[in-house]
Amino acid sequence: MSKIHVTTQVNGDAVEFLCEPDETLLDVLRDRLNLTGAKEGCGTGDCGACSVTLNGRLVASCLVLGAEVAGSAIETVEGVGTADALHPIQQHLLDHAALQCGICTPGIIVAAKALLVQNPDPSEGEVRYWLAGNLCRCTGYDKIIRAVLSAAAEMRGENA
Amino acid sequence: MKQDFKILGTRPARPDGLDKVTGKAMFGADKSVTGMLHARILRSPHAHAEIVSIDTSKAEALAGVKAVITGDDFADVESRWTRYTMQNCMAQGRALYDGHAVAAVAAISKTVAAKALKLIEVEYSVLPHVTDVDEAMAPGAPVLHEGVKARKLGDDVSGNTVGYYSFGHGNPETGFAEADEVIERTFKTAAVHQGYIEPHSCLADLGGDGRGELWCSTQGHYMVREVCSEILGIDASQLRVTASEIGGGFGGKTTVFIEPVALKLSQKAGKPVKLVMSREEVFRASGPTMSSSIDVKIGMSKAGKIKGAHAKLRYQGGAFPYQMVMMGAMSAFAAYDLEHVQAEGWDVMTNRPKMISYRAPGAPMAVYAVESVMDELCQKLGLDPIDTRLLNAAREGTKSSYGPTFKAIGLVEALEAAKAHPHYSAPLAPNTGRGVSCGFWFNFGGQVSVSMAINADGTVSLIEGNPDIGGSRASISMMAAEALGIEYDRIRTIVGDTASVGFSDVTDGSRVTFAVGIATINAAKAAIKEMCKRAAKIWEIDAEAVEWVDGAAQPTGHNAGDFPPMSLAEIAAISGKTGGPIAGHHEGAPDKAGVSFGVHMVDVEVDPETGFTSIKRYTAFQDVGKAIHPAYVEGQIQGGAVQGIGWALNEEYIYGEDGLLQNPGFLDYRIPVASDLPMIEPVIIEVPNPGHPYGVRGCGETAIVPPLAAVANGVAQAMGVRMFELPMSPPKILKAL
Amino acid sequence: MRYVVAKDSRDAVALLNTGENARLLAGGTDVLVQMKLGNKTPSLLIDIKSINGFSDIFAENGGFRIGAAVNGAEMGAHAALKAMWPGVVEAVELIGSTQVQGRATMVGNLCNGSPAADAVPAMLAAGAMARVEGPSGTRDMLVAELLKGPGQTKLGKAELISSIYLPARPEHSGDAYLRFIPRTEMDIAVASAGVNLVLDASGTVADATVALGAVAPTAVVVPDAAAALLGSKLGAQALEACAAACAAACSPIDDRRGTVEFRTKIAGVMATRAANIAYTRAGGQL
Structure with a gap:
């Protein structure tokens, strides 16, 4: 089995890697690019912990092959914000105590950011349905939903 | 015992928060080392x-x-309990359940390891199996292990029955004879899984010299060290275990499943070995909680007084002996002040994965059955469910159904808060019902070690030994700050590895904020004592004439001397000249954890054409003693409530006739998703625990206990038909309609 | 396993024809899961997303042609398509999570051969046509003619579906798709129904198609259920007859997702509720 050479962009940086033909984007990110922010909770697209955006589209990176992403633009949680410059979603999750164990948090952040790009003013129901593929077992979702709604309000300039 | 606090009760950011929102936090599967297999x-x-x-x-x-x-x-190992754990990690002689480990490989890549698995040839001789609790307990059932049947049991139960317990006082039959209405019902509940999103993961490195390093996702790395060193036959001191950030546990990570396997592979290969379970493996071969079959009989007077109560709990806990039905039998009637009560329990083995704790282990199903019968009695007698519970509620001085006499407890306060809450009087829409249930959990103390160093720059480094599964580093830092009288952000609390701080029991039993809190306060006291001594030395007065007020040493009065207060930072800055580093530590086993009661109220809507149940409104009341960090206390209440909702409605281990698990994945093991739920309103009630300096009881587990019956009672109100089996999945509800 | 990007559909067909254990990869939300769980072990994976036109939605003869690699999110964002065939689009949008929507395709949903596939009853109700390309050329056939059984289709050796055509539709028409799942999201349909209605000027049903999913080895068109709606304004009697016809058409299985009894009962519920939605969309007043 020969490896495939892939050139792509991750969090704005040009990267290249070699991967097995059946290796997922999630494995590439974690094992080859040392970006362990995306997590494997199921490997079958049912939990959302591995969420990234691929050319702006929210996807489960466990259901994408590394070989498929040549020439694409990928964003992971590591590209959303830094400790010095948190994205409002990250800040509001912290402020609302919306993480307990934190394993689902990277996926929630990436997914919520993708939502607010296309819908800056979502209803509670829209947030809940958009995030239905991001399982959280700790929080009962309440504080996560509130954090996303208040981050959205801040981003709209409503409580800035 | 009302106290004024500066820091407790505020909501600061958690110390691990930034790492967790930026993807930097290191969970079990996030660590790799060069040369690992x-x-x-x-x-x-x-x-x-x-x-x-x-x-x-x-x-x-x-x-x-x-x-x-x-x-x-x-x-082989000496302790039979360790042997069970070992044989659960790797079968010896017999495979006891679908998914039981029979061999393992370590290879240079995941691909090669997967290929190698397919080349291992196992010859099996299939044996009869049993997965249902009632079938497993019946005489003639295939017996999992011979010679482990509980003593004092007769021939009416099979050899799978490994435990029997009975709690209570008085004579329930006397009570039933005095009652105006007696209802007896049988319930069944399915096995459910903790459903943590992070699969079990570890990285093991064990050399030929018996020295090892183990990194793993666990609720208790000292437990991992004790069990693994015994299984591997090495000294505990030689195995250093570091707990990764943990992606959820809920009791499911209070034992080992893969760590001894990774260590053994590493020992054999002479290289570090990384082992990560797939989600399918998590469902098939980690430890779900028990399924149950339960009889409950309660007799009540017309006025709503419980005259007699009896429960028989039969729990199925998988392929090895275990002891957990006891918790159910102790919890079943804990909410009530009863004259005649008995709760009996049987632990039963089956061909399923060995159960492990799940949040308030054993209690939710027992309380579900009891609270369902309570609700039916209230319905039948035309009584208000909250008034009836208030009439019977346990309170300070009540002799509990499981023995001890309660000290200050908050059940009455929780019930009164529920009754006064607008939710209770809100109008109900068609096809909607409102359910109420009480819930209870003991909370535990246990062994704990804390080490606290006062740094020269006036900051504090605190090391504790309990993995943080829900924000405990924040609450521990807050208690340290409160005790020392300094700001929260001057403290950094870390979870030390097994070589850096003394033994600590597993993070379970809602014990961490209670027990580590006490150790932290005592460690702070020790450091304060030393700081007062240093100030006394500088001032050249007696150490007894110095007291600690608001984060500074000061003379106890003018007679003691006239010196301006010396702050912690000032004392720390010159500690090198006054006797060297200042630290405090505490090791102990606090045992005065306070029991915690909760009352949940839920509005459910049932679609009469499909049996689909939706949760419309949910309010959870809980006495937590003292909420150190209220936001994380609320989170525990909300999270527990939602796990209970999942248990009530859709979660279940489904086994076929062939004894194989049919739904080992998140697609068909249906935990609640965001769109299934409304907001969950938590109402914190604080009746301080006299056993903790700040009143802490522990709060993590109680909230999973009431939802099962609350939802079931709501469904019964909504459709006028009562369900006696969990989960109340739509096919079952539609059939009952 | 080899991974190859097909340059055009002829290339893809040729690759399928090599005799290797080949699978097509569009969104990958089925095939990659099957590979992960060890249910499928292809030796060749043919990525068809780069093929010209496969990722496009075209207006054609008053209807829409949807390429085989168009994902659910793209269909949902296409306002004109959604306005014309809201039932088909909502069916596709129900497949999996938002993350899955970013990848999953309607053609993939069809080719996976699941009796519970969400898009299929909606396509059956809509009279959707599949364009099939293979070694012997290109042909168009009704989606209904492609259904075979669990995990199977009637596609021939080395054949693929390059697009789906949703035809133009008359005035006063509307479609809808509903499924029953135990949660609100993230589940496979336990029973489902796609309904397509055409009304006359008075609001009477002039033409109808009713299709059910997850209640038989394949999704099924139920002519008797449609006949029950014809000539009605979806009064109680018509809906009752429709539900009864649905129940009669069910031959489901008991499994971890639902019982025979349950599926049979709710198939009609889904169909009548979907009919109501389709009726309203067609401009009818309930």
């Missing part, structure tokens, strides 16, 4: 089978394979 486990495709032979030669011959192990690689 990847391991995979081969699992039984049978519910019960003799392992006739295992041929690993082809796998061993595959290029890139560095080690293959089977049960034969593990030597």
Whole structure:
């Protein structure tokens, strides 16, 4: 089995890697690019912990092959914000105590950011349905939903 | 015991928060080292089978394979409980459930490891199996292990019955005779899984000299060290275990499933080995909680007074002996002040994965059955469910149904808050019902160690030994700050590895904020004592004439001397000249954890055409003693409530006639998703625990206990038909309609 | 396993024809899961997303042609398509999570051969046509003619579906798709129904198609259920007859997702509720 050479962009940086033909984007990110922010909770697209955006589209990176992403633009949680410059979603999750164990948090952040790009003013129901593929077992979702709604309000300039 | 606090009760950011929102936090599977191997486990495709032979030669011959192990690689151990754990990690002689580990490989890549698994040839001889609790308990059932039947049991139950317990006082039959209405019902609840999103993961490095390093996702790394060192036959001191950030546990990570396997592979290969479970493996081969079959009989007077109560709990806990029905029997009637009560429990083995704790282990199903019968009695007698519970509620001085006499408890306060809440009087829409249930959990103390260093720059480094599963580093830092009288952000609390601080029990039993809190306060006291001594030395007065007020040493009065207060930072800055580093530590086993009661109220809507149940409104009241960080206390209440909702409505282990698990994935093991739920309103009630300096009881577990019956009672109100089986999935509800 | 990007559909067909254990990869939300769980072990994976036109939605003869690699999110964002065939689009949008929507395709949903596939009853109700390309050329056939059984289709050796055509539709028409799942999201349909209605000027049903999912080895068109709606304004009697016809058409299985009894009962519920939605969309007043 020969490896495939892939050139792509991750969090704005040009990267290249070699991967097995059946290796997922999630494995590439974690094992080859040392970006362990995306997590494997199921490997079958049912939990959302591995969420990234691929050319702006929210996807489960466990259901994408590394070989498929040549020439694409990928964003992971590591590209959303830094400790010095948190994205409002990250800040509001912290402020609302919306993480307990934190394993689902990277996926929630990436997914919520993708939502607010296309819908800056979502209803509670829209947030809940958009995030239905991001399982959280700790929080009962309440504080996560509130954090996303208040981050959205801040981003709209409503409580800035 | 009302106290004024500066820091407790505020909501500061958690110390691990930034790392967790930026993807930097290191969970179990996030660590890699150079030269490490990847391991995979081969699992039984049978519910019960003799392992006739295992041929690993082809796998061993595959290029890139560095080690293959089977049960034969593990030597016997002295303790039978450790042996069960070991044989659960790797079968010896018999595969006892679908998914039971039978061999493992370590190879240079995941791909090679996967290939090697397919080359291992196992010859099985299939044996009869049993997965249902009632069938397993019946005489004649296939017995999992001979010679472990509980003493004092007769021939009416099979050898799978490994435990029997009975709690109570008075004579329930006397009570039933005095009652105006007696209802007896039988319930069944399915096994459910903790459903943590992070699969079990570890990275093991064990050298030929018996020295080892183990990194793993666990609720208790000291437990991992004790169990693994015994299984591997090495000294505890030589195995250093570091707990990764943990992606959820809920009790499911209070034992080991893969760590001894990774260590053994590493020992054999002479290289570090990384072992990560797949989600399918988590469902098939970690530890779900018990399924149950329960009879409850309660007699009540017309006025709503419980005259007699009796419960029989039969729990199924998988393929090895275990002891957990006791918790159910103790919890069943804990909410009530009863004259005649008995709760009996039987622990039963089956061909399923060995159960492990799940949040308030054993209590939710017992309380579900009791609170369902309570609701039916209220319905039948035309009584208000909250008034009736208030009439019978346990309170300070009540002799509990499981023995001890309650000290200050907050059940009455929780019930009164529920009654006064607008939710209770809100109008109900058509096809909607409102359910109420009480819930209870003991909370525990246990062994704990804390080490606190006062740094020269006036900051504090605190090391504790309990993995933080829900924000405990924040609450521990807050208690340290409160005790020392300094700001929260001057403290950094870390979870030390097993070589850096003394033994600590597992993070379970809602014990961490209580027990680590006490150790932290005592460590702070020790540091304060030393700081007062240093100030006394500088001032040249007696140490007894110095007291600690608001984060500074000061003379106890003018007679003691006239010196301006010296702050912690000032004392710390010159500590090198006044006797060296200042620290405080505490090791102990606090045992005065306070029991916690909760009351949940839920509005459910049932679609009469499909049996689909939706949760419309949910309010959870809970006495937590003292909420150190209220936001994380609310989170515990909300999270517990939602796990309970999942248990009530859709979660279940589904076994076929063949004894194989049919739904080992998040697609068909249906935990609640965001769109299934409304906001969950938590109402914190604070009746301080006299056993903790700040009143802490522990709050993590109680909230999963009431939802099962609350939802079931709501469904019964909504459709006028009562369900006696969990989960109340739509096909069952539609059938009942 | 090899991974190859097909340059055009002829290339893809040729690759399928090599005799290797080949699978097509569009969104990958089925095939990659099957590979992960060890249910499928292809030796060749043919990525068809780069093929010209496969990722496009075209207006054609008053209807829409949807390429085989168009994902659910793209269909949902296409306002004109959604306005014309809201039932088909909502069916596709129900497949999996938002993350899955970013990848999953309607053609993939069809080719996976699941009796519970969400898009299929909606396509059956809509009279959707599949364009099939293979070694012997290109042909158009009704989606209904492609259904075979669990995990199977009637596609021939080395054949693929390059697009789906949703035809133009008359005035006063509307479609809808509903499924029953135990949660609100993230589940496979336990029973489902796609309904397509055409009304006359008075609001009477002039033409109808009713299709059910997850209640038989394949999704099924139920002519008797449609006949029950014809000539009605979806009064109680018509809906009752429709539900009864649905129940009669069910031959489901008991499994971890639902019982025979349950599926049979709710198939009609889904159909009548979907009919109501389709009726309203067609401009009818309930």
